[in-house]
Amino acid sequence: MKKKRTSPRxxxxxxxxxxxxxxxGVVFMTSAPERIVDIVPFWGTLEATVKRYFKSSMDxxxxxxxxxxxxxxxxxxxxxxxxxxxxFKKTGKKFAQRIYGFLCNPKSEEPRFQLCVLAHGLKAKxxxxxxxxxxNKLLKLKxxxxxxxxxxxxxxxxSEGREQ
Amino acid sequence: xxxxxxxxxxxxxxxxxxxxxxxDFLSQIEAIVAEKDWSHADLAKALDVSEGxxxxxxxxxxxxxxxxxxxxxxxxxxxxxxxxYKLTDELRRAxxxxxxxxxxxxSKLGRxxxxxxxxxxxxxxxxxxxTEVTWPRSLVCLADPKKAEGAGRKWDxxxxxxxxxxx
Numbered sequence: 001m002k003k004k005r006t007s008p009r010x011x012x013x014x015x016x017x018x019x020x021x022x023x024x025g026v027v028f029m030t031s032a033p034e035r036i037v038d039i040v041p042f043w044g045t046l047e048a049t050v051k052r053y054f055k056s057s058m059d060x061x062x063x064x065x066x067x068x069x070x071x072x073x074x075x076x077x078x079x080x081x082x083x084x085x086x087x088f089k090k091t092g093k094k095f096a097q098r099i100y101g102f103l104c105n106p107k108s109e110e111p112r113f114q115l116c117v118l119a120h121g122l123k124a125k126x127x128x129x130x131x132x133x134x135x136n137k138l139l140k141l142k143x144x145x146x147x148x149x150x151x152x153x154x155x156x157x158x159s160e161g162r163e164q
Numbered sequence: 165x166x167x168x169x170x171x172x173x174x175x176x177x178x179x180x181x182x183x184x185x186x187x188d189f190l191s192q193i194e195a196i197v198a199e200k201d202w203s204h205a206d207l208a209k210a211l212d213v214s215e216g217x218x219x220x221x222x223x224x225x226x227x228x229x230x231x232x233x234x235x236x237x238x239x240x241x242x243x244x245x246x247x248x249y250k251l252t253d254e255l256r257r258a259x260x261x262x263x264x265x266x267x268x269x270x271s272k273l274g275r276x277x278x279x280x281x282x283x284x285x286x287x288x289x290x291x292x293x294x295t296e297v298t299w300p301r302s303l304v305c306l307a308d309p310k311k312a313e314g315a316g317r318k319w320d321x322x323x324x325x326x327x328x329x330x331x
Contacts, residue, residue: 052179
């Protein structure tokens with residue numbers, strides 16, 4: 001009998017201890033039943049010092065800082081196809097660890113609010129440029145998952161959690 | 165997990181707080197290095213250390229000493245000030261103030277060197293067509309002593325302003 005294919009269910013969750021503000025937020029994405037996004041298991045494999053490095057970079061982005069060697073989007077001329085994709089990276093001697101995601105504006109009442117949804121982690125050779133297939137995957141994910149609805153669900157779960 | 169209720173990650177333990185403070189400092193150095201279009205090798209040369217040592221510090225900044233910090237800053241023609249400020253409940257939730265934010269505040273106030281310079285500085289914010297000026301107390305007293313209580317308030321000036329002192 002042919003196995004029935006169910007459409008994936010996506011969820012967002014806060015990055016532990018990384019606190020957003022009125023202008024920006026950062027979240028991890030999970031998917032079920034399939035592991036379409038792998039950021040949470042990837043994050044679990046990172047050493048404490050690497051996690052702190054990434055969290056520091058997230059803090060810098062959250063407060064409006066700009067350090068291209070640590071995080072960037074694809075806003076340059078000629079990269080229009082990948083506008084909205086985003087990466088946090090840590091470059092070591094031989095390898096670079098990268099966390100990919102996309103940016104969105106999920107608050108209709110506060111359209112300037114920017115959310116960075118992180119979905120994919122990768123450890124690769126230092127010199128290796130980003131594989132465009134990853135960026136294409138992120139853009140498709142952004143289109144498929146309805147990040148606004150997912151964020152509203154997260155906020156709702158938050159407020160329900162506070163009431164209990 | 166609940167974002168509103170959670171404490172900032174930097175307050176999890178001493179190592180986290182040290183990593184965050186050192187990382188903030190190094191992010192300022194990284195920004196200058198990028199501005200100069202320097203590589204880690206260029207920075208290593210300016211510091212008179214190996215490139216490996218520079219990478220080691222950037223990748224694991226938690227063990228940075230004050231001595232190393234002054235050396236790194238000096239290599240890119242910067243100075244270091246260690247700032248202590250009150251830890252409030254708000255900061256416990258939001259995390260430490262970035263050193264780049266402190267530096268931006270100081271620049272916005274006209275880079276005062278003394279408390280007296282600070283008294284004479286004013287803050288100018290541009291928001292669209294409106295320029296918002298926070299007047300220094302001394303200037304308001306000179307113009308009209310009756311308005312002295314207006315010092316520190318934000319006054320809006322429409323259109324082009326003669327008070328472009330933000331840089």
